Amino acid sequence: MKAVPRFHRGSRVPGWDEAADLTKDPATVPDLATTPVPDDLRARIEAHIAKYPDRRSAAIPALQEVQKDYGWCTPAGIEQAAAVMRLTPGYLISVASFYDMLETTPVGRHQVYVCTNISCSLCGADELYAAFGAAVGEDPDFNLRSFECLGACDMAPMASIDGHYVGPIGVDEVPAVVASIRAGEEVLPQRQLVRRATTDPNAARGSDG
Numbered sequence: 001m002k003a004v005p006r007f008h009r010g011s012r013v014p015g016w017d018e019a020a021d022l023t024k025d026p027a028t029v030p031d032l033a034t035t036p037v038p039d040d041l042r043a044r045i046e047a048h049i050a051k052y053p054d055r056r057s058a059a060i061p062a063l064q065e066v067q068k069d070y071g072w073c074t075p076a077g078i079e080q081a082a083a084v085m086r087l088t089p090g091y092l093i094s095v096a097s098f099y100d101m102l103e104t105t106p107v108g109r110h111q112v113y114v115c116t117n118i119s120c121s122l123c124g125a126d127e128l129y130a131a132f133g134a135a136v137g138e139d140p141d142f143n144l145r146s147f148e149c150l151g152a153c154d155m156a157p158m159a160s161i162d163g164h165y166v167g168p169i170g171v172d173e174v175p176a177v178v179a180s181i182r183a184g185e186e187v188l189p190q191r192q193l194v195r196r197a198t199t200d201p202n203a204a205r206g207s208d209g
Helices: 039-049 055-070 075-085 089-096 118-122 125-136 171-183
Strands: 110-115 142-147 159-161 164-166
Touching: 039 055, 039 075, 055 075, 055 089, 075 089, 110 125, 118 125, 125 142, 125 171
Parallel strands: 110 142
Antiparallel strands: 110 159, 159 164
């Protein structure tokens, strides 16, 4: 299980209260012509940029694309995204280090976020999180975290599992859930948010986390 790091005065971002080093050279934007960016990654990032009048607004989805390809926001991946977006890597690092769902260090390939906010907590989220911890153990393939709120109170207690909202999940179901994840099988398919009926024909496409 991953503890959230805390630094001076409770911040989760190291160095936030340190003065900038004015002796350093100005930050530069990587040259796209000399930065090796996979064609597919570039195309996906450019598609996000096209949705906004200001390309900086696409920083989060661009970083999610980097994380999707590399497992986390690697320095090389951030450099590639910065080249495509014509931004400095430092700008993207500041975004990646702020948001909980963007990883700036290597993590397990399976993302399991257990919601522990009030609705889920009242329905046994703490016990659910502990059960996942016992079932996962020290398996490096898992990035298991408690999460402040995933916004799916009607599914409590629930978790986001590899990008899919699943719930409610019973404590006694956790060993089978973890076994399904390890086997690459769907987890409780009939309790996935993406399977719910909707009038929007595009709502059930892709992940829902």
